[in-house]
Amino acid sequence: MRGPGFIHLHVHSAFSLLEGAVQLEKILKMAADDAQPALGLADTNNLFGALEFSEKATKKGIQPLIGVELAVDFAAAEERVSERGHVAWSGKSSVVLMAQSEEGFANLSRLVSRAYLEGENGLTRARLDWLTRESLAGMICLSGGPEGAVDMAFAQGQDANALRRLDRLADLFGDRFYIELQRHGRPQEAAVEPRLIDYAYAKGIPLVATNEPFFKSPKEYEAHDALLAIAGGTVLAQTERRKLNDQYYFKTRAEMMELFSDLPEALDSTVEIAQRVAYRPRTRGPILPKFAAGSHDTEEAVVAAEAAALRQIAVEGLDKRLEVVGIAPGKTEQEYRDRLEFELGIIEKMKFPGYFLIVADFIQWSKAHGIPVGPGRGSGAGSLVAYATTITDLDPLRYNLLFERFLNPERVSMPDFDIDFCQDRREEVIDYVQDKYGASQVAQIITFGTLQARAVLRDVGRVLQMPYGQVDRICKLVPANPADPWSIERTMKEVPQFKAMADEDETVGQLVEIAQVLEGLFRHASTHAAGIVIGDRPLQELLPLYRDPRSDMPVTQYNLKWVEPAGLVKFDFLGLKTLTTIRYAVDMVKNRGIEIDIDAIPIEDKDTYDLYARGDTYGIFQFESAGMRRALMELKPDRIEDLIAMNALYRPGPMDNIPSFINRKHGTEDVVYPHPALSEVLDETYGIIVYQEQVMQIAQLLSGYSLGEADMLRRAMGKKIKAEMDNQRIRFREGAGPNGVAEALADEIFDLLAKFANYGFNKSHAAAYAWVSYQTAYLKQHFPHEFYAASMTLDMAQTDKLSDFRREAGKKGIEVVAPCVNRSEVVFSVKQDRIHYGLSAVKGVGRAVAEHIVEVRGREPFKDLGDFARRVDPRVLNKRTLETLVNAGAFDGLVPRREVAFAAMEAVIGTAQAISHERNDGQWNMFDSGEPEPFRLPVGVPAWNSTERADRELAAIGFHLSAHPLDAYADLFEKLRVQRWSDFERAVKDGASAGRLAGTISSRNDRRTRKGTPMMILTLSDQSGTFECIAFSEQINEFGTILQPGVSVILQVGADERAEGISLRLISAEPIEGMADRVDRRLTVFTEDARALGPIGSQLRRGGNGTVSFVVIRDGGAKEYEIELPGKYNLTAEIAGGIKAVDGVTDVRFA
Template identity: 30%
Template sequence: MFLSVHSQYSLRYGTLSIAQIIDLALAHGVQSLVLTDINNSTGCMEFIRACRERNRTLPNEQHLNPLIGIDFRDDYNFLYLGIAKNKEGMKELNDFLTLHNLEKKPFPAVPPSLNNAYWIFPFKNYPSTLPDHAFVGIRKEELNFLHKLDLQFLKNKLVIYHPITISDKKTHRVHQYLRAIEESTLLTKIDPHKTCKPTEVFTTIETLKNQFAQYPFIIENTHQLLQNCTTSMYDFGHKNKKTFTGTKSDDVAFLKKLALNGLVYRYGRKNKVAHERLLKELKVIDELNFCAYFLITWDIIRYSMSRGYYHVGRGSGANSIVAYCLKITDVDPIELDLYFERFLNHKRTSPPDFDIDYSWDEREDVQDYIFKRYGRNHTALLGTMSTFKDRSIIREIGKVMGLPASEIESYTDPTLNLDHQDQSALNKIKAIYTYINGFPNQRSIHAGGVLISEEPITYYTALDLPPKGMPTVQWDMYEAEAIGLDKFDILSQRGIGHIREAVNWVSLNKGITIDIHNFAAFKNDKTVNERLKMADAIGCFYIESPAMRQLLAKLNCENYLTLVAASSIIRPGVASSGMMKSYIQNYHNPKNIKYLHPVIEEQLKETYGIMVYQEDVIKICHHFAGLDHADADILRRGMSGKYRSKVEFDKLKDRFFEGAKQLNRDLETTLEVWRQVSSFAGYSFSKAHSASFAVESYQSLYLKTYYPMEFMVAVINNYGGFYSRWLYVHELQKTGANVRLPCVNHSDTKVSISGKTVYLGWERIAGLETKWAELIPHERKLNGVFTSLEDFLKRTEITLEQCILLIRIGALRFTKQSKKELLWNVHLLLGTKTKPSNTSTLFNEPVPQFQLPDLETTLLEDAYQELELLGFSHSLTPFELLQTKYRGMAFAKDLKNYVGKTVKMVGNYVCEKTVYTKTNTKMWFGTFLDVNGDFFDTIHFPNSTPNYPFRGMGCYLIYGRVIDDFKVYGIEVLRFEKLPFKKNPILP
């Protein structure tokens, strides 16, 4: 009898979770009910599955009949309900909603007739002519209006409309808070028409029937409508596109052919180990119906490579030799002893996926190809659901209560145990916070997930059109997994843009073609490995941060396997647990390692007795306790919180101890092995992930080693990485490049290079409009270089304000006039006009000449203008801007001679990092350049930093004690002060 139930997925409106709806329905003896969230179908599949799960525990006569539909509203004004008769009907409703979402069209007053769905209109606003399969929903309080009507027309059309939104008075108050938050208004000013009625609660079927007893035909119509609806045809599991070629047998044959061809490319013709593993993987892939998934991924890679795009295959997919042979990844799983079971096995309950990274400006084209290749009806981006969380809830509640901002901020301690004068306000905040913490808040878009379904995807969801502009499902990856849709992660990162553009610049600037996928050559290159050992990696993916550069130096890292390990132990969990320090110590003293057991030594010798990877957990469980690889992976996932069945997990734990006992492991050793395994597994990192990162790091490092100018230009053009832009320009200058400020006759939108000459581009000049950044190089390429200021103004029609920016940055220096002369002349030419006249003249009219006083510009003026417009000074270094000529008593290269001693240094600020100690106090790590351009790092303990804080960019006088950490030298800061620059001569 309940034709419209709203869940929390009616965002900022509904108050009930799916589980609460089911509990309340059962408590009130309800058996058929329709979930109709407002303008979305997010919860429909979850509702069906949850009801079926609950039915397994109930007698047949109490089974719930879950029905689904959509509540269509315009700005929360109720238009009509759509209720699906069956699966086809839900598709019709989802298609209708999708059409209006994607085309941003308002809903019509009267929707189209649908063959497999019912429409229900509100009694106060139903059309004179009802579409087929349409009804009119009437509330209890509206029954009095029937006395005035001729019911001949309506008798077969009236049904009970008793929507469910809340459970009691308290949740009605929560609902009002949600509505006020949505409307960005005070609680006292909420429009009552935009809230639900206090009566929108569950009641018993008998009570509902008694309310409509005077009109039994309404009860019968409602009952008959529900009887005509079903969701029984919905099933879940393996909803991805089933085949790539058209038949499963052809998929198997085609995948095998591609893999065997790739095997020759990767390993040659005589590698028996690789051949046997390949066949074994292909068998599992076939048995688990994953052939199409592999082939679709291969097809995506094939397309992107045909377009010249560079990709990196990451994640547990790198554990697969089939993926390696299909060029999905560049990680050799045999070389790294990676288990395929980590990616795919018969006992895995959640689907795996491939993570494919592209450059930030190429991913969208790859996604567009997927939509066109596999059909927009079957393809969509994956959504996400953000929730109300912690302090953001408190701020939202405070705003709608009308509290001042200062008072709201005083409440934002998540514990809310504060002593405030207004205790009533605090109590209200606590009460509402308790209710809505974790509520769904907004639908958004997943970082890169793409779904490709065998059936039209609107059988399962309507689609949104977020700002990205591609259809997106209305639920997240967990719901996709539950339905049976395995995502393809098509991601982006700047590091790939660095590599791609650097390869292009090398081709353009030096005429050299680089096979960037020839990783085997890079990792064995002595010069590249020497640079790696020196930790000279600015601009290189994943290894340029201060922490990573220090770790590489501490390890004397000079090979691929050590870099793979470093890429894992730098992770916060491993580092904070003390395992990073243990690894470094064991790395330098391998003969002093005391292994817990010979099996531990055999399996962890590569990582010096330390579990570094998730795969290490699997290895130990398998070799020490006898679990097969699939069970070992389930145990590992359970420890990381990703396995949902505690009963099954406990069984595997018991099997670990039983297996160890059968292998004659003593109990004391087994308990210690279990302790280490369980303590590490929660924050472990996949070796395949680390290996993928290391591959990309090597590719970057190769380019930086042999083509440093082109590489650094590519880094700058792709928005850098860990550091600010000025540092990459500094690094570019260190390569011997002649870096020049933007020039209208040479610069493009981005940084450009010709030989050893580099011109900075237009796009990062503060205040310069994109229009001119694109027009200036375009005009120059069409009609030649600019010959004078007048020529430039006439051909570009640039505004006075924008031209002044170009003059101040020195972009018109080709005229041989000083900046001040140019400023005088541009005001003379443009006057108060926003742009010069476009009227053609028969002859070039001479510009009046004036005798001007000496208007030279100093380097100091230039430097301050560059600081303002570029964010850094090109004409003078920060050291040259200092008032003092003091540069310190020691330099970075000398620190090894001062260990244990105090020194004074002058450093140019690069970056800082704040961390919390075990006592929850703050400490800082700083990174600086000395006057020679060499890095050094500082440590600021809590007792010193508050007295000597960081104050942003600039140079600092640093006084501290030199420390030695595995031959990496830093300064433990005792005193610290920012040094003043010379006065800006432009300012009064």
């Protein structure tokens, strides 16, 4: 074969989302295997892979040709010249554009960006009037192939339009226009080809042969067809859908030369085009806005100006820090000055002052505008310059944090501050950055969601029209572990049941085979959760842009891995819920007239450490898990260093050292150091290596590493590259020898460091987050009402957490009262030492409705339902929303009987609508002094029993707030060691596999297993939440008759933790009433009227194991007389409820 013979120009990669079925690496391998000297990438409507492809192709010795298959709206222009009216948008209507030069790539990038940023009706396409000779300079154009603008018009009988399109493209591109021919064996290709050739010969336009591969080989055609069905939301059996054939694979040069042997000039054109391309996108150094210099200054002038500005801000900032906060114990002012000078020298040498100035600017703006900012995150907290410029709020000398862990002078890489902001106001900071630098110079970063094992199995199962239940069972056999995602291939090897299903069922085998081909492909584009890039010019001049349909902010077309090599610097703007919780709590405390500077609270507060020591850390940032609470109760921390260490230790790997850490703190285990000289480094962690910084310090102290070198050592140990590790071992030995460390001991310490470097934690991060945790704990300890109200506000969507917070608050004597249209605010609030349930936390109500109710209420509470109806806007709330509020108890203050209020809501909406119509018609007079027509409540409404009332409240709130059918049995559960669901759920996550629960059955679903045997799914609730339990035939036969909705039961259950949650299976069940009869119980009745004793006695039934006593209260509580009834009684919740309803009875209590 002489010469290349053929060059691919129209290749689709996986970046052609849900269309291309080959990753870039595989495409390049196939090209290299075929000795292809150049390769043209033309993904659909994007340049997502342009830089990655350019770099990787070049490394393989392949010339990258960067193009795009871009949709162009020819039809919009044609409807003005067509006598038959509008020509519909059809097919892709695309052309292939290829960058020929640097100018061409810039123009191509702008054009593709514009198609996203200015695309109409949510479509990514270029308008024809955007295509001018100037905007297309430096580009080569191919006519697009069988799904392109020209071929589609011919195929649809619109020959005139097809010819006009060809003329237009020829005019725009001149000799850079080629008519594209494809031969995949499709009828429309053969039908259109003669007309294309005729036009080419008539106009003197060159032909070019292309293959448009979407997959590797013909055997992957079926999987690709499934991918197209997934993309279109169709199924494989559907005939009216986009469908290719098995020839759209990556052909070799020989195959293409044979295919087009009759048109050698079309083959020659592919080589000619490759030769005409003289540009590829390349990586760049970091590009940042010029923060402290003029836009026309030289680079040297910019660096000098920024260095001077940073130095001034840092020196002045340190002076202020030392004045306000002071010097850390054991440190001197000179140490701070020396450290600052050292850091500034490195920052200036690495030319990063501008980066620090940019970060300091938006953080200082945030703090000036009352937006909470975290004290630090990641290794950035180790910088004194960051502390001095208020980027961080943690003194690195106070906590012995290392600057080199953040910015290593021996490894040039961009610094990376991750900044936490209050999640409610994060967007304000981003808006500020856009305003300061210009919206065109700021963008988010794209990410790509992939077809992971479970997801792709579900997608393929759908297009194969397999039963949902069958696919669901198959998917659940793939272990769900986000930290260690399982592939289908791994599941086939390690899950025998999965493999057996694939081997034994032909359809399942087909499902697995197709899914394996598609697994890992990109499914959709999205945006990075926190990353923002800021440029020194409009970003379209640096890289192509994308727009996420859910945001108005531009997004880079290169992902996080490639946006920085493109020259852009990433800034992380993270939203941290805990900062919002702290702000809410501090603001509520301020409502009481108490001002808290949360950043200046005492760090030695004994009461706060006592909270940690008793494990009272539910809701405390980083310390709320059950396992962590147990560890804290054993550790009994009494200093911030203990919290920092526990934050670092409570992770897989280091967790094994927690028992020794605790024992050594309390003196029950000797503190041992690997070498006596290391006591200086390991003293605060009792001889245990906990932090990555300690690995670095040990290398410095023992073997003479600089901290920069020690950071390189730490990184090498983390990567476990043998050759690098061997070299570092020799260096470590040689450095340790002069310090009196024998070679064997040096090796032993090196191995110990290697072990800990792999999972040791960043101390800077642990310290910053321990301080945030301490702030939340301080609030919980000293201002619990506000802490709980703030925490519940931030967790409104998680009813299990709301239930837990409410229960925990109750144990501390803090009442959480039901929502109320007259007292509640939009979110949870504190009034008169009680927490008022937020209206927007009621299920299905939403913030807009809650805000409307609070707004129209103003300072004047609603007098009754009629007043409420006359003041609300029926366009904002509807009957269903109001009924939910009734069920939640929000109208109890206006109408004590919820069933009556519920029945009245039709009339409430009617009244509201009538008044709204009067206002709109101009008939309503706000000065009318006449009394409004009285609102009449419905009569004869059947009463709700306690179970119905409780179930409705449960549905509205997510847990039982005012009362639960199980409340009357608290004493019984304690005696029988019955767990609450929320406690048992946590116990299962910590390893428990069985337990005893109580619950009221709300529903029962009888089904059949695959084998036809009966099974039952019960939905139950207790005071902490709802849960499900499965019963199989044996248990159904024995307990089925008692397992009925409305019945309260005690269950013995087995439990398993699965990816989708805790699964419970019934072992045994017994009605609570029956069990209550066999347990000694005591009922105490409080009454202010001795005449009530007779009616009370008539409610009692003898025959159980309960005892009854009366407490008669006289003289307003000044005197009490207790009378115990003789005999034993049957005591149930219904009997207690009947007694409580007797006139004169003030309370009824079980004990």
